[in-house]
Amino acid sequence: MSEPEKVITDENLERCLAGLTQDRIKKAIDQVLKKESGARLKAYVETCVHCGLCSEACHVYLSKDNNPKFSPAGKVKRTLWEMIRKNGNVSPEFIKEASIIASTECNTCKRCAMYCPFGIDVAYMMATVRRICHLCEMTPMYIQDTAHSHSATMNQMWVKDDEWVDTLQWQEEEAQDEMSNLRIPLDKEGADFMYSVIGPEPKFQAYLIYNMSIILNAVGADWTMPSLPGWDNSDMAMYTGDNEIMGRLKREHFETAAKLKVKRIVMGECGHAFRSVYDMGNRWLGWKLPPIPIIHAIDYFYELLKTGKLKIKEKYKKSVTLHDPCNVIRGGGLAEKSRYVANALCENVIEMTPNREHNFCCNAGGGVINCGPPFKEKRVLSNRVKADQIKATGAEVLISPCHNCHSGLEDINHHYKCGVEIKFFNEIIYEIMEKPGE
């Protein structure tokens, strides 16, 4: 049974509501629906036969006791159908509601595209609604602030240029207590790969940088990290519909790697950064594929384990279950490699059901957790099915190889009392790996 929700007030939405005119709304809708959108939107809107088969794909719909208005098509009905029907002449109140729907009731996880007989991509349509709201400045406050951070600092977390380098050097110093010859090579030209992280890592998850530097030094990797802005592979602008900033961010990230003349980029355990690289950011920039190959940490760990470069002391004993982050599994095809890594590291891996491409979204991704505290309760209440999934496995530990998933799942874990410890792959590797000199 789903629980009742409190009324939510978002300061930015209210501020925007006060000043938004119908004229501006019409201009924004016309620009997106007539100029920017094309064949896909037209086909999707005209092909949907209102059959409702998409509904059981959506974790929000299911968690809300099959409430029809949260089905994927239901969300399109509450936003795009109305905008099209009224030819763009919708009220500011409507745009505010549309922004809440698109920004906090959909994670753009694309599970619905696997359930619709026509493969209609409701995630794309919700992203289109977000774009319209962005052009009206109607974006929830916290994620808008994040987009501003991207714009001003080229990273998600208002990390200043010197703070970035300071954080790396601090972690390097700490790690040298464990491995005396450990280095985090900065700006090493011609290294095999550049390691990139998301904004939150230096800000409040620096231990992940620590873990990774231990791992990379232990396996003798030829790596580097950039000292300049462009180190952040994350992209919340993609999720506010701010395509212009999204494009700038991706270009900066790849230019940073290009300046270092690295052969490839290895990114940390993140979901959406991956997506902004091969799905959205690249298209805005007119790239079919990224100019420098970029692989996810799961892929890199797979490489290390398969080739035997990473040595384990003994396998992880606690029972684990594996979350499949939408952007990495359904979005990146890493389902089997993720399982290879989990099984190589852990003795007892229990699959949750459904899994792989059909696994449920954690409800934090797609910018939803980034809409911040005002929407936290709503987000948690829209993800009950995930909690049910986790509890059903009976596992002690939940592996979540994605930052947003990790944070979102912590909230679910807490609210629904799932009683699991949530870990990244690199945390488990750090715990059980052989460290040189031990």
Added chain:
Amino acid sequence: MHTLYNFVSGPLAWISFLVFIGGCLYKIYNLITLAQQKESFIFSVMSVKYGLRSIGHWLTPFGTVNMKKNPVMTVVTFAFHLSLFITPIFLLAHVILWDESFSISWWSLPESVADMLTVIVIAGCGYFLYRRLTDPTVKYLTTASDYVLLAIVAAPFITGFLAYHQLFNYQLIMILHVLSGEIMLVAIPFTRLSHMIYSPFTRAYIGSEFGGIRHARDW
């Protein structure tokens, strides 16, 4: 009656077929041009292999997770759509019309089979109607046009059934049958019935995106 019959089976038939075929071709042309102008990356994403792979799974009964989750709907919709296409094309009475008009003919269904397929189509429409009226999720998405479309699709089959069995006023029913068939043909390019034309494209696209770029399955 006879003038009316001659009109609907003559000039109006020509017009409706032209509008149907021309409309469908125009829709495809429009879709491709729009893709070229606004989303040309679609052409580099589209893949024969992954597109066909996806279409193949979705054209197979119970070939996808969602079909397995909705077994009744799956059986009904496959039976409905197959009968919907097979009946008008292979009905003896229709083949005779083509033979008489253009001296072309092809294999036709035994009449009892055609009768049964017609009933399947009508029953299918009945199930879809029932679903729209009773399932809250579907009801929420339903507008008046959805009922009109169901009526447009059911009408040629109901009137066809009645005409074949010569129930009620045969001549009137015949005219209504031809007319309702023409209405359905003309409706296809201009309403949601166009899912007939667009769905192979949307399916192939998402199949290509999932298969070729995301390296994942979309069924």
